[in-house]
Amino acid sequence: MPEVDVECECTGTVWKIVSEVGQVVVEEDDLLILESMKMEVPVCAPCDGVVKMIKVAEGAAVSEGDIVVVMEEE
Amino acid sequence: MSHIAPGWLPELEARRTAGLKMGGAEAIARQAEMGKKTARERLDYLLDEHSFTELGRMTGKGEYDESGHLTDFQPANAIMGTGRINAARVCISADDYTIRAGSSEATNADKWIYAERMALAYRMPLVRLVDSAGGSVKLLQKMQATKIPEYTNWPSAELLDTVPVVGVAMGACAGLGALKVLSSHFSVMVRDTSQVFAAGPPVVKQAYGIDIHKNELGGYKVHRKNGLVQNEAVDEEDALSQVQRFLSYLPRNIHRLPPVTATEDSPDRVEDWLKEAIPENSRKIYNPRKILQAILDLGSLFEIGRFYGGSVITCLARLNGYPVGVIANDPKVGGGAMNNAAALKMERFSKLCDQFHFPVINFVDQPGNATGPMAELNGTLLGAVRLGEALARCRSPWVSIIIRRCFGLAGALHGPKESGALNHRFAWPTAxxxxxxxEGGVMAAHKQEINAADDPAARRLEIEEFYHNLASPFRTAERFGILDVIDPRETRSLLCDWIEDAWEVIETDMQRQPK
Structure with a gap:
């Protein structure tokens, strides 16, 4: 199963992590929620699969294009 | 009347039959193994039944015996002709991959270019089903010389100015093949089995020494990020259905109006949940596509560019049967901020609406342009400037419904305002x-006061609260800064009234100023 890097689409801080390593997710599921532009902006699963690695902690500053989660595509 | 068949009939029939054989049984089987339809199967699926009139079907390479009789025939790998999609006439070309991988240099270029010229001359939509490996080095052997690669009689720009052009990536589309997909008003590629690139992996390997899979190089996931190809399809049938759907909204050419259809959806349909569609908590997002479905005619939304520039949504749709262009913002993507990809998408879409006479509705919720180091590095403001120019030139009747935020550049970039454009707009109470x-403004303007306070954080909140009270859209309406603040549930009926007037503009402009 190929690994998929999940990037965040905007700059902000990690507000809440709402998935965990090993979790089975479907496309569009929320993986973590950023605070950006004063809003809660979710980072979603780009495909069905399993969360393999969460590369950021709550409160971390992230930039557009940063890889925040690694998934294993189903 | 003679009952004896004329002498030319066997040869006519033999040549017609030979023209249908494509690359032969083996090559056709290989195409099926790759999960791909043949060029002729694609034409069958896309066009109305029995509507295809093939042109140039005898083009190819004949082999003859010593006495000059035809012994074998290999058809050209470009198939073209005219047909109908939803009863409307189209010009169409399809690359036949089973012959020399659809190579653009293993064909008779005059043939596919004729389809393009014919679409222009007869002012009918053009569809290109592209499946072409691009240039071929074997051309050198055939020509015994090289040529400067160009097609001087290909009217690619004039076509874009005159008729709807659709490019479909049905396989590897390299070089010229890629241009045929991209030089269009609507492009779609099939996931996994199609690629679009300047050159494929073997050329890249020679140039840079890297091994890369064709999907990593030019597959749909690459073009999701750059917006090169607008739509993606789960399979070939989905891609062809999207072509049918796109063309169902378009006129035959710029001199005609897009078709108005009958609808059973009442202009007075009200979806009650719209009153709470926008969360009161300004940190919470919502689903803009669900709002569009509640307001536009049921089942009429056709989205273009779903996967790139996601903070802007662009759709063709219908309102009380009239064709319209619909724009909305998606707060889920980058908070709805305008970045380069979103600006490019909206620029292209407003040009499409202007060119083919679609009134436009924009559901505005934009915090402004994307900010931050990455946005500046990407030159995001250039996208905004280009969009501003496109909007200023757009003559489509345009109405904006500000449903939540409209800050900074969003104020300038949500609709045409120059040259007497009315800047017609309404707001929801959540605007x-x-x-x-x-929040940012208070810190910038009251920095000294806040820092000097005993409790700076509390003082900051206090000042913010003061400004928030002033920011009610009702106060703007008192000064006629907005036409009206409406109940979201009234939106559909208000727009259905508006579209009647907008259509009058479209119709009379067409009569007054033929392009």
């Missing part, structure tokens, strides 16, 4: 606007 969002 907020300003040159700068209150």
């Amino acid at each position: 907020r606007w300003g040159s700068i969002p209150i």
Whole structure:
């Protein structure tokens, strides 16, 4: 199963992590929620699969294009 | 009347039959193994039944015996002709991959270019089903010389100015094949089995020494990020259905109006949940596509560019049967901020609406342009400037419904305002606007006062609260800064009234100023 890097689409801080390593997710599921532009902006699963690695902690500053989660595509 | 068949009939029939054989049984089987339809199967699926009139079907390479009789025939790998999609006439070309991988240099270029010239001359939509490996080095052997690669009689720009052009990536589309997909008003590629690139992996390997899979190089996931190809399809049938759907909204050419259809959806349909569609908590997002479905005619939304520039949504749709262009913002993507990809998408879409006479409705919720180091590095403001120019030139009747935020550049970039454009717009009660969002603005303008306070954080909140009270859209309406603040549930009926007037503009402009 190929690994998929999940990037965040905007700059902000990690507000809440709402998935965990090993979790089975479907496309569009929320993986973590950023605070950006004063809003809660979710980072979603780009495909069905399993969360393999969460590369950021709550409160971390992230930039557009940063890889925040690694998934294993189903 | 003679009952004896004329002498030319066997040869005519033999040549017609030979023209249908494509690359032969083996090559056709290989195409099926790759999960791909043949060029002729694609034409069958896309066009109305029995509507295809093939042109140039005898083009190819004949082999003859010593006495000059035809012994074998290999058809050209470009198939073209005219047909109908939803009863409307189209010009169409399809690359036949089973012959020399659809190579553009293993064909008779005059043939596919004729389809393009014919679409222009007869002012009918053009569809290109592209499946072409691009240039071929074997051309050198055939020509015994090289040529400067160009097609001087290909009217590619004039076509874009005159008729709807659709490019479909049905396989590897390299070089010229890629241009045929991209030089279009609507492009779609099939996931996994199609690629679009300047050159494929073997050329890249020679140039840079890297091994890369064709999907990593030019597959749909690459073009999701750059917006090169607008739509993606789960399979070939989906891609062809999207072509049918796109063309169902378009006129035959710029001199005609897009078709108005009958609808059973009442202009007075009201979806009650719209009153709470926008969360009161300004940190919470919502699903803009669900709002569009509640307001536009049921089942009429056709989205273009779903996967790139996601903070802007662009769709063709219908309102009381009239064709319209619909724009909305998606707060889920980058908070709805305008970045380069979103600006490119909206620029292209407003040009499409202007060119083919679609009135436009924009559901505005934009915090402004994307900010931050990455946005500046990407030159995001250039996208905004280009969009501003496109909007200023757009003559489509345009109405904006500000449903939530309209800050900073969003104020300038949500609709045409120059040259007497009316700047017609309404707001939902959840709307907020300003040159700068209150939170950031307070810190910028009251920095000294806040820092000098005993409790700076509390003082900051106090000042913010003061400004938030001033920011109600009702106060703007008092000064006629907005036409009206409406109940979201009234939106559909208001727009259905508007579209009647907008259509009058479209119709009379067409009569007054033929392009």
